Amino acid sequence: MSTDDxxxxxxxxxxxxxxxxxxxxxPAIHRFGLRMCKNVADAEDVLQxxxxxxxxxxxEVEGRASLSGWVFTLARNACLRRRRGLKNxxxxxxxxxxxxxxxxxxxxxxxxxxxVSEVVSRALDGLPDDYREVLVLREMEGLTxxxxxxxxxxxxxxxxxxxxxxxxxxxxxxxxxxxxxxPRARADCPDVMALWSQxxxxxxxxxxxxxxxxxxxxxxxxxxxxxxxxxxxxACRSAATTEVSPEIQxxxxxxxxEWTARRGGAADPRRGGA
Numbered sequence: 001m002s003t004d005d006x007x008x009x010x011x012x013x014x015x016x017x018x019x020x021x022x023x024x025x026x027p028a029i030h031r032f033g034l035r036m037c038k039n040v041a042d043a044e045d046v047l048q049x050x051x052x053x054x055x056x057x058x059x060e061v062e063g064r065a066s067l068s069g070w071v072f073t074l075a076r077n078a079c080l081r082r083r084r085g086l087k088n089x090x091x092x093x094x095x096x097x098x099x100x101x102x103x104x105x106x107x108x109x110x111x112x113x114x115x116v117s118e119v120v121s122r123a124l125d126g127l128p129d130d131y132r133e134v135l136v137l138r139e140m141e142g143l144t145x146x147x148x149x150x151x152x153x154x155x156x157x158x159x160x161x162x163x164x165x166x167x168x169x170x171x172x173x174x175x176x177x178x179x180x181x182x183p184r185a186r187a188d189c190p191d192v193m194a195l196w197s198q199x200x201x202x203x204x205x206x207x208x209x210x211x212x213x214x215x216x217x218x219x220x221x222x223x224x225x226x227x228x229x230x231x232x233x234x235a236c237r238s239a240a241t242t243e244v245s246p247e248i249q250x251x252x253x254x255x256x257x258e259w260t261a262r263r264g265g266a267a268d269p270r271r272g273g274a
Contacts, residue, residue: 007067011059015260018058022051022256023249028141029075030244035136036079038125044248046078048255053078055256068143069150076133076151083129116178120235123173131166138163139236145201164197171229178231182224190215192222193229 003024009017029050033043053074061070124132137148138159149159171193195212198204204212216223244252 007058018055018260019253019256021058022054022252025054025071026051026244026249026252029071030248031140032072032075032133032136033079035124035140036076036129036133037082039082042079042082044251045082046075047244047248048252049078050075051252051256052259055259066147066150069147072137072141072143072147072151073153116231117235117238119174119177120170120232123170123232124236126173127166127169130162131169134159134162135166135170135236139233142237160197160201160203163201164194167197167229167233168193170232171225174228174232178228179224182228183221185221185225186219189219189222192216192226196226196229 006017006021006024010021026047030043030047033046033050034040037043037046050071054071061067124135127135134148134152137143137151138145143151145156145159145163148163149156152159152162154162190212192212192215195204195208199209199212216226
C-alpha cells in the first residue's frame with residue numbers, strides 16, 4: 001500500500017492506517033526532539049504530543065506534498081513549548097551518532113568515522129537553535145527546501161539563506177578538527193562554501209558549477225573545506241538511521257489508542273481535536 005493510500009485511509013478513519021502513518025513519522029520526530037530539546041523526557045513528550053496532534057488534525061492537510069512540513073511544524077511547536085522550561089533539566093548525551101549502514105573498509109576507518117560523527121554531533125549542539133533545526137530538517141531528515149520552509153514558517157529563499165549560514169557555521173565549528181592541516185585560502189579564492197551550498201540546492205548554473213569545480217581541483221584549501229563540510233553533512237545524515245525504542249513506541253501507541261477510544265473507537269481524524 002502506497003503512502004497516499006495509507007494517508008487517505010487514515011483520514012477516512014481507518015485506525016490501522018492511522019497507526020501505520022504515525023509509526024512512519026515517529027523516528028524522525030523523536031530524533032528532532034532529542035536534538036532540539038537535548039532532553040530524553042522532553043523528546044518523548046514531543047513525540048507523543050506531535051503524533052496525537054497529527055491524529056487529531058490529519059484531515060486539515062491537503063495533499064501529501066505538504067505533509068512532512070506540517071508534521072515538523074507540529075514537532076517544532078512542541079519543542080518550543082518545552083525548551084522554555086529546560087533550565088533545570090539534565091542534558092542528554094547526543095554525542096554518539098550511529099555509523100552509516102554501508103560497510104567500512106576497516107575497523108580503523110570505522111573508528112575514524114565514529115570520531116567524526118561524535119565531533120559533528122557536539123558541533124551541532126553548539127549551534128544556535130535556528131541553525132541547528134534547519135540542518136536537522138534539511139540534512140538529517142532529508143526534507144525538501146519547500147517542506148523545511150513550511151516547517152519553519154518562512155519562505156523557501158529565507159530557508160536556503162539560513163541553511164547556507166548554518167552550513168558555514170557548522171564548518172567553522174569543525175575547522176580545528178577537520179581542516180587542521182589544510183593550507184590557508186588565497187585572497188582571490190571565491191566563496192566556495194556559498195557556491196557549494198547553492199549547488200546542493202540546485203541554484204548554481206552549469207557554468208558557475210564548472211568554474212567552481214575547476215577552482216577546487218587546483219586549490220588545496222578550498223578542496224579541504226568542501227571535503228570537510230561533506231563529511232560533516234554525511235555524519236548528520238547517518239543519524240537518521242536511528243529508530244525509536246520499543247518502550248517508547250509502546251507508550252506512544254497506548255496514548256494514541258487511548259485518544260482513539262475517547263473519541264469513540266476508530267475516530268475520524270477529520271473531526272479535528274478539542
